[in-house]
Amino acid sequence: MYDILDKINCPADVKQLSFDELKRLAEEVRHFMIDTVSLTGGHLASSLGVVELTLAIYQAFDLPQDKIVWDVGHQTYAHKILTGRKEQFHTLRQYGGLSGFPKAEESEYDVFNTGHSSTSISAALGLCEARNLSGEGHYVAAVIGDGALTGGMAYEALNDAGPIKKNFIVILNDNEMSISKNVGGISTYLTKIRSKPGYYKMKARMERILLGIPGIGRPILGALKKLKDNFRHLLTSTTIFEDLGFTYFGPIDGHDMKLLRYVLESAKRIQGPVLVHVLTKKGKGYRFAEESPAEYHGINRFDIESGMPKSSSQTENYSLAFGKELVSLAEEVPSLCAISAAMPIGTGLSDFAEKYPERFFDAGIAEQHAVTFAAGLSKGGYTPVFAVYSSFLQRAYDQLLHDVCLQNLHIVFCVDRAGIVGEDGETHQGVYDISFLSAMPNMTVLAPANFTELGQMLRYAATEHQGPIAIRYPRGSKQAVTENAPEFKLGVPHLAANGKDACILAAGTMLKQALEAKELLENEGLDIAVLNLRTLSPLDEETVRGLAETYPLLVSLEDGVRRGGVGEAVASILTRTNQTAKLLIKAHENPVVPHGAPALLYEKCRLDARSVADDILKKLRG
Numbered sequence: 073m074y075d076i077l078d079k080i081n082c083p084a085d086v087k088q089l090s091f092d093e094l095k096r097l098a099e100e101v102r103h104f105m106i107d108t109v110s111l112t113g114g115h116l117a118s119s120l121g122v123v124e125l126t127l128a129i130y131q132a133f134d135l136p137q138d139k140i141v142w143d144v145g146h147q148t149y150a151h152k153i154l155t156g157r158k159e160q161f162h163t164l165r166q167y168g169g170l171s172g173f174p175k176a177e178e179s180e181y182d183v184f185n186t187g188h189s190s191t192s193i194s195a196a197l198g199l200c201e202a203r204n205l206s207g208e209g210h211y212v213a214a215v216i217g218d219g220a221l222t223g224g225m226a227y228e229a230l231n232d233a234g235p236i237k238k239n240f241i242v243i244l245n246d247n248e249m250s251i252s253k254n255v256g257g258i259s260t261y262l263t264k265i266r267s268k269p270g271y272y273k274m275k276a277r278m279e280r281i282l283l284g285i286p287g288i289g290r291p292i293l294g295a296l297k298k299l300k301d302n303f304r305h306l307l308t309s310t311t312i313f314e315d316l317g318f319t320y321f322g323p324i325d326g327h328d329m330k331l332l333r334y335v336l337e338s339a340k341r342i343q344g345p346v347l348v349h350v351l352t353k354k355g356k357g358y359r360f361a362e363e364s365p366a367e368y369h370g371i372n373r374f375d376i377e378s379g380m381p382k383s384s385s386q387t388e389n390y391s392l393a394f395g396k397e398l399v400s401l402a403e404e405v406p407s408l409c410a411i412s413a414a415m416p417i418g419t420g421l422s423d424f425a426e427k428y429p430e431r432f433f434d435a436g437i438a439e440q441h442a443v444t445f446a447a448g449l450s451k452g453g454y455t456p457v458f459a460v461y462s463s464f465l466q467r468a469y470d471q472l473l474h475d476v477c478l479q480n481l482h483i484v485f486c487v488d489r490a491g492i493v494g495e496d497g498e499t500h501q502g503v504y505d506i507s508f509l510s511a512m513p514n515m516t517v518l519a520p521a522n523f524t525e526l527g528q529m530l531r532y533a534a535t536e537h538q539g540p541i542a543i544r545y546p547r548g549s550k551q552a553v554t555e556n557a558p559e560f561k562l563g564v565p566h567l568a569a570n571g572k573d574a575c576i577l578a579a580g581t582m583l584k585q586a587l588e589a590k591e592l593l594e595n596e597g598l599d600i601a602v603l604n605l606r607t608l609s610p611l612d613e614e615t616v617r618g619l620a621e622t623y624p625l626l627v628s629l630e631d632g633v634r635r636g637g638v639g640e641a642v643a644s645i646l647t648r649t650n651q652t653a654k655l656l657i658k659a660h661e662n663p664v665v666p667h668g669a670p671a672l673l674y675e676k677c678r679l680d681a682r683s684v685a686d687d688i689l690k691k692l693r694g
């Protein structure tokens with residue numbers, strides 16, 4: 073039972089509260105959020121950091137008429153709790169429950185769906201120009217973190233927004249953290265601004281005072297801003313944002329709701345783009361999250377008292393197995409470099425970064441830059457390994473094609489979180505990489521079924537292969553270990569189990585489901601062969617032809633979308649070579665995979681062993 077929170081169903085309710093009540097509400101929201109996320113897991117630290125900012129936004133703006141776009145959207149738990157979703161909040165990130173990110177389908181207060189970083193300013197600017205075109209009068213704001221501000225799209229949008237004449241607000245939520253400590257020149261620059269708060273506050277105050285003078289204040293401010301460079305700098309030192317055409321307010325304390333509201337109200341009065349620089353503490357209000365914000369960025373279920381995770385954290389997973397192998401390879405291969413896009417911990421690169429700091433590069437949340445940067449390293453004679461989550465590699469489609477594949481550069485892409493990732497939902501499921509990578513010239517795509525194969529593939533990719541090569545592996549530790557499996561060899565699949573009635577062509581860790589399906593079908597009197605493809609693209613035409621001649625039914629099984637995937641590649645070989653073998657394609661039929669526990673999602677997508685077995689049975693027996 074919460075005194076104030078229980079009475080809040082929408083932002084308009086927040087508007088009625090006194091500052092005293094607002095403070096109590098902030099406490100209650102934090103309490104409720106920590107309680108619930110300790111049971112569901114989720115992005116806690118980022119959401120704790122913006123409770124006051126969320127409340128101040130509700131006070132200063134009129135939602136849902138005014139439009140607020142949250143970058144990445146992982147920090148919107150307070151927003152969800154306060155916009156009529158408190159009672160469902162315990163379903164967070166579960167199948168059929170609330171999404172962990174903004175979802176327009178979920179609430180009229182979620183303006184724009186997000187999940188990937190650095191899109192908010194572009195989206196908000198589009199909403200702003202739509203408003204201008206239709207002559208409406210509402211306000212539009214983007215809330216973007218300092219981490220997300222390392223993504224190139226944010227600069228494209230800032231550049232585009234500079235000259236606009238109507239009100240447009242960007243709120244920069246600066247907590248000095250991306251998932252880990254933020255990196256790069258912009259981060260250093262923001263630190264510099266932070267170190268002179270008095271100076272910039274004074275400037276903001278001066279602007280506010282001028283704006284408050286009826287009639288003449290605004291023209292004076294305008295005139296001051298128009299003064300040419302040198303002279304203007306004498307009067308008012310500028311930030312990069314002002315140089316881009318924004319009015320800058322800040323930096324201000326992002327936990328001081330009175331000040332926040334005041335500044336946001338002032339920002340609304342300005343014609344043209346405004347940037348409000350807000351300083352917040354990631355994890356605010358929960359000691360463990362404040363002390364270790366990276367650990368509490370995305371956390372599994374935990375004990376509130378001790379801050380300890382409830383489920384024992386995995387000692388082995390694909391990211392760690394990859395990281396370990398890379399460190400040992402780095403000793404032998406002096407040209408080996410590792411690249412991360414702001415995710416050294418998640419991708420298993422922490423040890424490499426510590427051991428070989430001069431060969432480790434964190435590009436920030438800038439996958440597209442990271443890919444072309446890798447191309448440069450490769451041209452310069454080095455062997456870059458870019459470890460990146462499958463869904464974030466999507467960002468770099470053209471860089472992969474234009475800068476890497478067309479030049480046939482030797483770069484190793486370690487595509488982590490490939491296939492279903494689970495609770496983070498549709499924006500994060502790694503189900504498109506087989507399709508988009510396979511379509512690229514010169515690109516080779518591999519998929520290990522266990523840690524040993526991952527190690528062998530990585531070694532091959534780094535030391536023997538020429539040209540671009542991707543190794544895709546899933547989140548977690550699911551493995552299919554088969555007896556006497558031979559060493560990995562490019563283009564050569566491994567027959568993991570004999571059979572005669574059909575052959576399952578399994579991609580990567582789907583080998584586990586394939587072997588389980590084989591067992592289930594044995595009860596039906598069927599004898600199914602299982603092939604571990606290992607090399608997904610290009611598929612060896614001779615091999616597929618041979619399989620089609622041997623088995624009455626081929627079954628492709630992959631954790632990726634059907635269109636452009638392994639199954640369709642098999643189908644195209646069969647058509648080209650006039651094979652009559654029947655083919656059953658098992659892939660994601662629906663290319664949008666929602667959030668939920670992975671095991672349940674495999675079932676829903678009919679990619680669990682039982683469904684695979686049932687579908688084979690149906691195909692064979694009609």
Ligand SMILES: Cc1ncc(C[n+]2csc(CCOP(=O)(O)OP(=O)(O)O)c2C)c(N)n1
Binds near residue numbers: 121354
């Ligand atoms: C394109 C892309 N790459 C990587 C990520 C993973 N990611 C989620 S949040 C985050 C850090 C965001 O930092 P910031 O914007 O400062 O927000 P904070 O969590 O600090 O509030 C990262 C790297 C992502 N969501 N999108």
